[in-house]
Amino acid sequence: MKYYFIINPKSGKIDKSRIEKNIREACIVREIPYEIIYTSRKGEAKKMASQIPDEECVIFSVGGDGSLNEVLNGIVGSKNKILGNIPTGSGNDFDKTLRNFESGIHYIDLGKINSHYFINLACVGLDADVANNVSVIRNKKWVPVSQRYNVSLVYTYFKYKFKKLTISMGETTVSNYCTIFAVCNGQYYGGGFRIAPHAILDDGMFDIYVVEKMSKIKILPVLLKLIRGKHENDKAIKKYKDSKITVDCEEPYTFNVDGEMLTSKHFELEIDKRAVQVFNDRLFINEILEK
Ligand SMILES: Nc1ncnc2c1ncn2[C@@H]1O[C@H](COP(=O)(O)OP(=O)(O)OP(=O)(O)O)[C@@H](O)[C@H]1O
Numbered sequence: 590m591k592y593y594f595i596i597n598p599k600s601g602k603i604d605k606s607r608i609e610k611n612i613r614e615a616c617i618v619r620e621i622p623y624e625i626i627y628t629s630r631k632g633e634a635k636k637m638a639s640q641i642p643d644e645e646c647v648i649f650s651v652g653g654d655g656s657l658n659e660v661l662n663g664i665v666g667s668k669n670k671i672l673g674n675i676p677t678g679s680g681n682d683f684d685k686t687l688r689n690f691e692s693g694i695h696y697i698d699l700g701k702i703n704s705h706y707f708i709n710l711a712c713v714g715l716d717a718d719v720a721n722n723v724s725v726i727r728n729k730k731w732v733p734v735s736q737r738y739n740v741s742l743v744y745t746y747f748k749y750k751f752k753k754l755t756i757s758m759g760e761t762t763v764s765n766y767c768t769i770f771a772v773c774n775g776q777y778y779g780g781g782f783r784i785a786p787h788a789i790l791d792d793g794m795f796d797i798y799v800v801e802k803m804s805k806i807k808i809l810p811v812l813l814k815l816i817r818g819k820h821e822n823d824k825a826i827k828k829y830k831d832s833k834i835t836v837d838c839e840e841p842y843t844f845n846v847d848g849e850m851l852t853s854k855h856f857e858l859e860i861d862k863r864a865v866q867v868f869n870d871r872l873f874i875n876e877i878l879e880k
Pocket residue numbers: 597598599600601628629630631632634652653654655656657659677678679680681682848849
């Protein structure tokens with residue numbers, strides 16, 4: 590079976606020439622036919638993945654969660670293309686859940702938001718704005734790469750404006766101004782916050798976390814608990830499990846979807862059960878990431 594590697598040279602800080610050398614060595618030792626392709630701009634990974642012949646193969650995203658999302662959206666629907674991930678991005682949140690899954694090739698669930706697929710998490714509210722504003726902070730050359738998320742957190746905390754959402758799932762409707770709304774397939778977001786410690790990649794359900802409007806002073810302890818992974822029993826945090834959700838907003842609102850932005854006034858989210866095969870041979874992945 591052939592392996593394809595789609596490398597985002599701009600992801601994270603890992604030296605991609607070393608990764609390329611490790612890929613070549615790992616494939617040659619195993620006598621696996623392979624091809625390496627580099628992206629030159631945003632959006633290209635999806636196109637490249639969709640243009641690969643629909644024959645049994647593994648297509649690896651070599652990058653962060655944004656690149657993985659692009660490759661996923663390029664292969665979804667194919668019965669032959671298996672999704673692989675060599676996590677060389679800054680956050681790599683999806684891999685933090687996948688790496689605890691059994692080694693091998695597995696069918697896992699996907700989330701769908703309007704017509705866009707996601708593998709890890711879709712969120713809207715303060716936490717999503719922090720992730721979305723990282724792209725604003727990225728342009729400020731005086732902010733070190735390691736501090737982008739923290740600077741975005743402070744910037745977003747002061748600028749955040751609550752917006753009203755109507756969230757419908759099963760018998761439940763939540764209609765209020767929103768602090769946090771996270772729809773999780775994976776467990777981690779924001780470069781390592783374990784928002785959904787009980788989320789399972791193949792259970793056919795989203796783990797859903799909602800924090801309604803509260804004063805900005807009261808948000809701080811909730812955020813601190815979230816950062817420390819101690820938020821599960823906080824009364825301000827409501828938890829649900831469902832496979833279908835609709836969200837309506839009075840004005841356009843921007844979801845963060847696997848690290849990418851999606852703006853609309855109406856969102857339909859649903860689980861596509863066991864919709865993609867993922868490659869999780871940890872020996873192979875770790876060999877490529879080795880120094
Ligand atoms: N050659 C390229 N030049 C510029 N941007 C690219 C290129 N290839 C892909 N991109 C875009 O770069 C963005 C960030 O990539 P990615 O998410 O893989 O890395 P990251 O931000 O370092 O990691 P993470 O999302 O895990 O924090 C994505 O939106 C992707 O579409």
